[in-house]
Amino acid sequence: xxxxxxxxxxxxxxxxxxxxxxxxxxxxxxxxxxxxxxxxxxxxxxxxxxxxxxxxxxxxxxxxxxxxxxxxxxxxxxxxxxxxxxxxxxxxxxxxxxxxxxxxxxxxxxxxxxxxxxxxxxxxxxxxxxxxxxxxxxxxxxxxxxxxxxxxxxxxxxxxxxxxxxxxxxxxxxxxxxxxxxxxxxxxxxxxxxxxxxxxxxxxxxxxxxxxxxxxxxxxxxxxxxxxxxxxxxxxxxxxxxxxxxxxxxxxxxxxxxxxxxxxxxxxxxxxxxxxxxxxxxxxxxxxxxxxxxxxxxxxxxxxxxxxxxxxxxxxxxxxxxxxxxxxxxxxxxxxxxxxxxxxxxxxxxxxxxxxxxxxxxxxxxxxxxxxxxxxxxxxxxxxxxxxxxxxxx
Amino acid sequence: xxxxxxxxxxxxxxxxxxxxxxxxxxxxxxxxxxxxxxxxxxxxxxxxxxxxxxxxxxxxxxxxxxxxxxxxxxxxxxxxxxxxxxxxxxxxxxxxxxxxxxxxxxxxxxxxxxxxxxxxxxxxxxxxxxxxxxxxxxxxxxxxxxxxxxxxxxxxxxxxxxxxxxxxxxxxxxxxxxxxxxxxxxxxxxxxxxxxxxxxxxxxxxxxxxxxxxxxxxxxxxxxxxxxxxxxxxxxxxxxxxxxxxxxxxxxxxxxxxxxxxxxxxxxxxxxxxxxxxxxxxxxxxxxxxxxxxxxxxxxxxxxxxxxxxxxxxxxxxxxxxxxxxxxxxxxxxxxxxxxxxxxxxxxxxxxxxxxxxxxxxxxxxxxxxxxxxxxxxxxxxxxxxxxxxxxxx
Numbered sequence: 001x002x003x004x005x006x007x008x009x010x011x012x013x014x015x016x017x018x019x020x021x022x023x024x025x026x027x028x029x030x031x032x033x034x035x036x037x038x039x040x041x042x043x044x045x046x047x048x049x050x051x052x053x054x055x056x057x058x059x060x061x062x063x064x065x066x067x068x069x070x071x072x073x074x075x076x077x078x079x080x081x082x083x084x085x086x087x088x089x090x091x092x093x094x095x096x097x098x099x100x101x102x103x104x105x106x107x108x109x110x111x112x113x114x115x116x117x118x119x120x121x122x123x124x125x126x127x128x129x130x131x132x133x134x135x136x137x138x139x140x141x142x143x144x145x146x147x148x149x150x151x152x153x154x155x156x157x158x159x160x161x162x163x164x165x166x167x168x169x170x171x172x173x174x175x176x177x178x179x180x181x182x183x184x185x186x187x188x189x190x191x192x193x194x195x196x197x198x199x200x201x202x203x204x205x206x207x208x209x210x211x212x213x214x215x216x217x218x219x220x221x222x223x224x225x226x227x228x229x230x231x232x233x234x235x236x237x238x239x240x241x242x243x244x245x246x247x248x249x250x251x252x253x254x255x256x257x258x259x260x261x262x263x264x265x266x267x268x269x270x271x272x273x274x275x276x277x278x279x280x281x282x283x284x285x286x287x288x289x290x291x292x293x294x295x296x297x298x299x300x301x302x303x304x305x306x307x308x309x310x311x312x313x314x315x316x317x318x319x320x321x322x323x324x325x326x327x328x329x330x331x332x333x334x335x336x337x338x339x340x341x342x343x344x345x346x347x348x349x350x351x352x353x354x355x356x357x358x359x360x361x362x363x364x365x366x367x368x369x370x371x372x373x374x375x376x377x378x379x380x381x382x383x384x385x386x387x388x389x390x391x392x393x394x
Numbered sequence: 395x396x397x398x399x400x401x402x403x404x405x406x407x408x409x410x411x412x413x414x415x416x417x418x419x420x421x422x423x424x425x426x427x428x429x430x431x432x433x434x435x436x437x438x439x440x441x442x443x444x445x446x447x448x449x450x451x452x453x454x455x456x457x458x459x460x461x462x463x464x465x466x467x468x469x470x471x472x473x474x475x476x477x478x479x480x481x482x483x484x485x486x487x488x489x490x491x492x493x494x495x496x497x498x499x500x501x502x503x504x505x506x507x508x509x510x511x512x513x514x515x516x517x518x519x520x521x522x523x524x525x526x527x528x529x530x531x532x533x534x535x536x537x538x539x540x541x542x543x544x545x546x547x548x549x550x551x552x553x554x555x556x557x558x559x560x561x562x563x564x565x566x567x568x569x570x571x572x573x574x575x576x577x578x579x580x581x582x583x584x585x586x587x588x589x590x591x592x593x594x595x596x597x598x599x600x601x602x603x604x605x606x607x608x609x610x611x612x613x614x615x616x617x618x619x620x621x622x623x624x625x626x627x628x629x630x631x632x633x634x635x636x637x638x639x640x641x642x643x644x645x646x647x648x649x650x651x652x653x654x655x656x657x658x659x660x661x662x663x664x665x666x667x668x669x670x671x672x673x674x675x676x677x678x679x680x681x682x683x684x685x686x687x688x689x690x691x692x693x694x695x696x697x698x699x700x701x702x703x704x705x706x707x708x709x710x711x712x713x714x715x716x717x718x719x720x721x722x723x724x725x726x727x728x729x730x731x732x733x734x735x736x737x738x739x740x741x742x743x744x745x746x747x748x749x750x751x752x753x754x755x756x757x758x759x760x761x762x763x764x765x766x767x768x769x770x771x772x773x774x775x776x777x778x779x780x781x782x783x784x785x786x787x788x
Binding site: 308 | 623
């Protein structure tokens, strides 16, 4: 199908059929251009990265598993440079169109994968999610997306940003396809039923009123499936602190992972990306240690709270996608407010599914359901039931 | 030791040494007069019950286990008639004195056991807890008390009130003795560390401001042990509804258990008890079924929420013990407000320890820690750590 939204990297159109007769036979997909495909360059969203790295020697196991399951690989999709951004902007390759709200950003960093699915170019697409890079474009583009439990899906052969946060996620236009991909990629188990539903108060308050109001029927539908939602607060301080600790923890890891390359290469970066690496370089060891300690305590609390099957519910993104003409200050404010909530699953290694439950300000907003590590399969089954309850296109 | 608080039933002083060398060797105890002691009458707090039942053929296994563990049984303690009341009043045997607040009720139904421990007559005492009958007198008398997980301690040979709520609990003046008794009575296991701490918002709001303020340092001490408390609401409606559903569910069972005897015997009851049985008789099958359905949903949510080790924290009783001259309307209002919170553990079969953390209005008030069924041993260990943190007499 024609790339009318600019989802693929230049020269990134592919035609690699999967094995016949597999469980994904008949489905097409695309993959974010940070997954290695044997013999092809991996750009990681930046021409200097592509120039300084050889073509991939092997195909990433997650992609190979999808091909072996019968899915047909159609292209390599655009990403924010080094996956370090949430709007989906890429000045080198061009920012993909948001098919659900053309005057707004598609969200990132997995922008091309989200755009390809939202435009109906492929049935599903692989992205990756460190700080929200699948969940946010899913919310912005009005599609389903999953950030799986940390470590649940193989990330070998995928470029790293902050390894203790990085996950391999994916998008689909329907909950059924989202689940079918999970059956191929996820480990066995984790299918025990989920509940109760916990309404994370900070995240609902953090959302703008229009988003919260639009998603209220989605929450009510989830209550019909899981019983009444219990209000809970997760952060004794404020989610602003969660944002700040996440930012530091992620930045310290990003610099440890990519700093040497950035210093050696001095790559040309688009707006925001260079600034984020400069800030990452400036993180001192004491701040990093403080963030790691905070994270350990937060993660332990959350994992214990969710160990019995409880499900958190809140708006995936506090606002719809920013407009393409939003100034830098607005974009930064949205970024901080967004990461304050996406950090919940990120800090604790939880699995999260975003469901295209509503529209606000003429653009999509997603409802997130979040569960304990390892409960991905049950979460995907729950998302499918909720989609049916909401009569979303199946 | 002399019974200067009127803890024992008439003629209920005993001198039954336990087996030498057991883990409770050197400790004395008393038992609520609803536990059978072979050869002795069991009064269940009412002369007509004693008159219409033969002396016990066998000693209740829980009591036998304590004797086998070396504890010395000193007496049979007073109970509210048929254990159906929370003030501790007994017009037939006399209401025990509250040693910690002599102008106030001791709390019930396990009033004599609480008074005996609070007066230092024995090291620990067995009570039973259906709707709060250990937790409330523990709070009122300023001692430690546990309602164990439903089914965790053998209730054979103990008179039943509402079997799906009834539990065998106990009191002690120190957290260490409370734990040592648990090591004899509780099943093995359930020792995995607990956390996070959840502050049950409804229960703190339900308490009068003086009680909540007095217990705030106790909660802060628990936070030093378990990390910051996360605010949570457990009941989407209000705790008034929790009270009402509990009342109906308990009353239906109480009538099913004791109604035939009440109708056949027409016993003389003191204030309140007869009214409660009359109300229990009037519960219709539809209301009972509605209460059972509510309970099933509530219990499932709570058990899943606590399955990973989370601990609820709230005031055991919303107010200190009512004064002995409180009128019937005041007593009923306190009863309703109290059961609205004690019903949390009762409805869900949770284990709960009350810690004598503070005084308010010149009388004790307890802080409760509540955990999932089966985690009693970890809860007792946590109570001991909290007692140490609060520098309570060890």
